[in-house]
Amino acid sequence: MQWAKNDSRSTYRWLGWMLCLGIGWRVLRWSLGMPMWGDEVMLALNFLDRSWDGWLQPLDMGQVAPPLFMLLHGTLMQISGYSEWILRLPALVFGIAALLLFARFAYDVVEQRSALCAVAVLAVAYYSVRHGSEFKPYALDLLLAVGLLFAGHRFRCNPFGRWQISGLVLVIVLAPLCSFPSVFVTAGVITGLLADALVKRERYRLYLTLGMVVLAIIMVVTQYTVIIVPQAQASELLKTLWQGGFPPGNGFGFLGWFVAQSAGRLMAYPLGGRHFGSVLTLLLVCVGAISLYRTRQWFLLWIILMPFAGNVVAAALHWYPYGQSARIAQHLAPSICLLAGVGVVTALSGRPKKWVHRRLVWVLCGLSVIGLGGMAEVMARPYKSRGDLSARDLIQQTLPALDCRTLQVVNTVDTVPVNFRWYLAIDSATRFGVDPFEALEYKDEPVCLLLFDAKRDPDTANRLEHALKKISASQQLIRDEVQTAYIYGGTHHPHQVRSIVVSGG
Known part of the structure; x- marks a missing residue:
C-alpha cells in the first residue's frame, strides 16, 4: 500500500488492513479451541453445581468476577455446554467490539495518522489479543473502558442529545456490574465532564453533568457494598498475589517503583515485558501526553490520564494493584495505545517532511509483522503450556x-x-x-x-x-x-x- 499525503483513502486502507489483521488474530486463537489453563479452569469450576443465584455468591479458589459476567456465562453454559469455544465466545465478541469502538473513538479525538497508529497498536497487542479469546473478564474490562471514554467524549460534544445522554447513562450503569477496574475510567470521565461544564459556565450542561456524577457515585457505592465486600475473602487472597503491584512507603522508593511498573508489563503494547521491557512504549506515551498538552487538548488528556492516577491511589491504599500484569490493567489499554499512537506521529514529525510518511508506513509494516508472526506462533503452538x-x-x-x-x-x-x-x-x-x-x-x-x-x-x-x-x-x-x-x-x-x-x- 502507498501512503499519500493528505489522502484519507490511504489512511482508511491501512485502517481496514490493521482491523482485519487484529480481528483475524483474535478469531484464529478462538477457533483453535486451545485447552483451558489454570486461571480459566479455577473460574470455570465455580459454574459447576451452582444455579443462577449461586453464580452471584462469593467464588471459590480465590476467584472474583463481576455479576453480569457470571450471569451471561452461566446462562450460556446451561444452554450450549462447556466446550472451549462456548466459554470463550463472549470474550471474542467483547474483544472485537472493543477494537472497533476504539477505532471510532480514536478517529474522533485525534488526527488521522495518530488514530491509525493507535488502532494498529491495539490491533496487534499480544495481551489484548490473548485476553480477547480467554474465559476471563479482562476483555470486558477493555470494552467498558473504551465505552466510557467514547460515551464521555460524545456527551461533551452534545450534552443535550438524546443518544448522547442515554449512551452515557447506560455505560455508567453497566460498567460497575461488568468490570471492577472500570471505576477508574468512570472517575476520569465524570470529573473531566464536570470540570468542562464548570469552565463553560452553561447552566443546563452543568445540571446534566451533576446528574451523571450522582448516578456514577450511586453505582460505585453499589458496586462496593453489594459486589466487592461480599467477596472480601477472595480479595484478601488476591492481595497476597498482588504484592508487587503495591508501592513501598517511602517517597524515593515510590518513584522507582512507579517507573519500573510503568515500564513493565503494564505498557506491553504491542509487545513488552517485565524489567523495563516496555520502556519504548512508555517513552512514546510520554511524548504523546506532551503533544496533547501542547495542543491544549485538556479534556482528552484528563480522561485518559486520570485512570492511571486513580489506579495508583488504589494501589497505595492496597485496594487494586498497579502495573503488575497487563491482564488486570486492560482498563488502561485504550489510554496507552492512544498516547502511543500520538507519540509515534509526534516523534516522526520531527524528521524531514519528505521522510515522515514513508517512515510511518515502515511503522505500520512492522506492526503488521507482529500480527502475522503472532498468528503463525499460535498455529504452531496452540496451547498456553x-x-x-x-x-x-x-x-x-x-x-x-x-x-x-x-x-x-x-x-x-x-x-x-x-x-x-x-x-x-x-x-x-x-x-x-x-x-x-x-x-x-x-x-x-x-x-x-x-x-x-x-x-x-x-x-x-x-x-x-x-x-x-x-x-x-x-x-x-x-x-x-x-x-x-x-x-x-x-x-x-x-x-x-x-x-x-x-x-x-
Missing part, C-alpha cells in the same frame, strides 16, 4: 480410545489438579473418591482408574496397589503408565498421573 494439552488429551482422547466409558478417580475431587478436575467434571460419567476394590470388580467393559500425586496421598496410593494385586486372572492390564510435566499457572508444578485401564479377559 504443553501440560494443559496433555491433561485434555489424556481425558478426552487417550482413555476414550481404550473404550473407557466411565472414568473412576481414586482421589477425592478437591485433591485432583484443577485442569484434570475440569475435564473430568464436565464428563457426566466421571466418579470421584471411588473404592479401588469395588471399581476393579469384573465388568463387561474396561475399568479406568486415575490416581493423582501418589507421593502426596500415600494412603490412597497404597489402597490402589493392594487392589491391583487382587485382580483376577481373567482380567488383563491394558494400560498402566505414569504421565508428568503438567504445568499450571505459568509455574512448574509437575503432577504425577497414573492411569490404569483394566478389561475383562
